[in-house]
Amino acid sequence: MLFKVITPRISGNEILKVVGSCAELGNWDPRRGVRMDAGRALPLYTATVPYSLPENLEYKFIICRGDEVIWEEGDNRTIAHPGELDFRGREKWRGTGVAIPVFSLRSDEDFGVGDFEDLKLMADWAAKRGMSVIQILPINDTTMTHTRTDSYPYNANSTMALHPLYLRLEKLGQISDDATRINFELLRRELQALPDVDYERVIAAKMAYAQAIFDQEGDKTLSKSEFYRFLDDNYSWLIAYAAYSTLRDKYQTPDFRQWGQDSKFSTSRIINLLNEDETRRRMQFYFFLQYHLHRQLLEAADYCRSRGVALKGDIPIGVSPDSVDAWVFPQLFNLGMQAGAPPDDFAKEGQNWGFPTYNWAKMAEDGYRWWSKRLRKMGEYFDAFRIDHVLGFFRIWEIPSDEIYGLLGHFSPAMPLSPDEMESQFGFKFNPEMAKPLYSTNGYTNQRAALADGRTDLLPLFADRLFVEDPYRPGRFHPRIAGYETEMFSRLPEPQRHAYGRLHEEFFYHRHNDLWRDNGLNHLPAVVNATTMLACAEDLGMIPACVPSVLNRLQILSLEVQRMPKEFGVSLGNPATYPYQSVATTSTHDMPPLRLWLLQNSGNQCDPTPEECQSYINAHLHSPAMLTILPFQDWIAKDPQLRRQDPHEEQINIPANPRHYWRYRMHLTLPM
Numbered sequence: 001m002l003f004k005v006i007t008p009r010i011s012g013n014e015i016l017k018v019v020g021s022c023a024e025l026g027n028w029d030p031r032r033g034v035r036m037d038a039g040r041a042l043p044l045y046t047a048t049v050p051y052s053l054p055e056n057l058e059y060k061f062i063i064c065r066g067d068e069v070i071w072e073e074g075d076n077r078t079i080a081h082p083g084e085l086d087f088r089g090r091e092k093w094r095g096t097g098v099a100i101p102v103f104s105l106r107s108d109e110d111f112g113v114g115d116f117e118d119l120k121l122m123a124d125w126a127a128k129r130g131m132s133v134i135q136i137l138p139i140n141d142t143t144m145t146h147t148r149t150d151s152y153p154y155n156a157n158s159t160m161a162l163h164p165l166y167l168r169l170e171k172l173g174q175i176s177d178d179a180t181r182i183n184f185e186l187l188r189r190e191l192q193a194l195p196d197v198d199y200e201r202v203i204a205a206k207m208a209y210a211q212a213i214f215d216q217e218g219d220k221t222l223s224k225s226e227f228y229r230f231l232d233d234n235y236s237w238l239i240a241y242a243a244y245s246t247l248r249d250k251y252q253t254p255d256f257r258q259w260g261q262d263s264k265f266s267t268s269r270i271i272n273l274l275n276e277d278e279t280r281r282r283m284q285f286y287f288f289l290q291y292h293l294h295r296q297l298l299e300a301a302d303y304c305r306s307r308g309v310a311l312k313g314d315i316p317i318g319v320s321p322d323s324v325d326a327w328v329f330p331q332l333f334n335l336g337m338q339a340g341a342p343p344d345d346f347a348k349e350g351q352n353w354g355f356p357t358y359n360w361a362k363m364a365e366d367g368y369r370w371w372s373k374r375l376r377k378m379g380e381y382f383d384a385f386r387i388d389h390v391l392g393f394f395r396i397w398e399i400p401s402d403e404i405y406g407l408l409g410h411f412s413p414a415m416p417l418s419p420d421e422m423e424s425q426f427g428f429k430f431n432p433e434m435a436k437p438l439y440s441t442n443g444y445t446n447q448r449a450a451l452a453d454g455r456t457d458l459l460p461l462f463a464d465r466l467f468v469e470d471p472y473r474p475g476r477f478h479p480r481i482a483g484y485e486t487e488m489f490s491r492l493p494e495p496q497r498h499a500y501g502r503l504h505e506e507f508f509y510h511r512h513n514d515l516w517r518d519n520g521l522n523h524l525p526a527v528v529n530a531t532t533m534l535a536c537a538e539d540l541g542m543i544p545a546c547v548p549s550v551l552n553r554l555q556i557l558s559l560e561v562q563r564m565p566k567e568f569g570v571s572l573g574n575p576a577t578y579p580y581q582s583v584a585t586t587s588t589h590d591m592p593p594l595r596l597w598l599l600q601n602s603g604n605q606c607d608p609t610p611e612e613c614q615s616y617i618n619a620h621l622h623s624p625a626m627l628t629i630l631p632f633q634d635w636i637a638k639d640p641q642l643r644r645q646d647p648h649e650e651q652i653n654i655p656a657n658p659r660h661y662w663r664y665r666m667h668l669t670l671p672m
Helices: 023-028 118-128 178-192 199-222 225-251 267-275 277-306 324-328 360-364 369-378 419-426 447-452 456-462 494-509 513-528 547-553 594-600 610-621 632-636
Strands: 002-006 015-020 044-048 058-065 068-071 095-099 133-135 310-315 333-341 351-358 384-387 396-400 410-412 467-469 477-479 534-537 558-561 582-585 627-631
Touching (some): 015 023, 118 133, 133 627, 199 277, 225 267, 225 277, 225 324, 267 277, 277 310, 324 333, 351 396, 360 513, 369 513, 447 456, 477 494, 513 547, 594 610, 594 632, 610 627
Parallel strands (some): 095 627, 133 310, 310 384, 558 582, 582 627
Antiparallel strands (some): 002 044, 015 058, 333 351, 396 410
């Protein structure tokens, strides 16, 4: 069992221990309690007890100072109710931080995009301002088409490999040919001066530079003992990633289903690729890239910690259906389904991310090993991590692969209703026509078929229905999300509308609480206990009632966003009421930054003053939340000398646009 706790600052002559009601925890004897290890940057202490502990275990944390023992206040902790740390006379630890994608960083030395070396300058900026955390977006390789669509950081081709976009090129070595070197320098200056990232030109230039260095002195790198250690430590994923990347380039598509004889992953085929001169050399190039990326990120992370700043990474909820993970482990995914999100204020039609959903039953067979390996790899670099869309560990919004809109999805797992249940429990008389579009779709059976013929005018018609049939259990049905907003609903008699409303409310907010709670408790421990990093959830959206208690039990921090309050009927949250085990923020990368949001919501469309922005920031800084992490754009919104002239240029992503170009760069140059 892994024990984790954020503590007040502990002095050098003090030791933190966990002691409890079993022999493994000393039977309440402080001398025999288990010593906790300090975190690398955060005051996060951990201890692993490699035994099965009793379910009725009770325990507490103590501070030992010589012969003196300081017991934490309050009731004993249990596995189900870990509680918050409270030592008399010591304030709870609270920290601040900045959120910014690595690609958004800017320095005089970069190649038109932020890179791992720039994280050092960002750490200096954060440390000077007393900040404890730099939070970034995912940095896994997303190379699929070598075009701007690869700029989307949540569509990784590997859950392990790092993106070559973030290489600092001169740390690879210097190109020996003078003319080539000068041309790269001229191009670097041109790209560095652009206001935004030119993804296609930047990644093409970086790959060309890396290839030139590899051709020039790659063999020297591949012969180093340090490289062999890296290869040995990462062999289980690295060789498959290198083979995938080589075949993607060979067939000019990431869709491995189009790779002919290579469509199905096999170890023997990988060995053959390594035995062929051309493909072996290409695979070695990808080994070379990942080796240098690993070294550069590790060096940046160590530097951040030396400045007292922790790095917080991001784990996307999904992987691409064309990823190396789907190629090697197809059994772990439902490749005929797509993950997404039901409609919200940011995407009225819902979101369809295009990722396959997880086959959790298959993952459970080996103790969620795929997740554990993924988290352990992240733990080499990060001190904390954000679990993207943590609600997906409880239930996922699943959309059939032939549909486009998230509106036509359903929660999985779920307990769909039979027509008899609808009538006996809610008094609703079901008709099979209610699961079909109200209007004619000209014979098309799904949205994708209509779109293939250019009939975009028909797409909204598919959503005008009251139910979606379950794809696994024919004859059982899910209420369509927000079905009460359809024309079909308006045509129902009043008693039927009332019955449908009760059915809809019960189905989406109450019926599945026990099922989804058990799911969260089964799936999330594999993520949380695989690493000593601090776990933080992104728990926004349609939150099941069971989620807060599960997050609290597993000591996962919640996310509190003022403009997305979790209290029913409240339009703007109050940071003063946030729980301690939470991360408070003014906005996320999926939202307009604070200043733009205030501008869009002002009656007279006036640019908010620095003082107005400062008041919102102050409210967060004084909240009880353990961490207050604000986007870089929001921190500088309070400074008239630093903030951008046009706030519209500061938004990172528009969730309603699935093909959004992720290219925002800070307009200021580090160091600053």
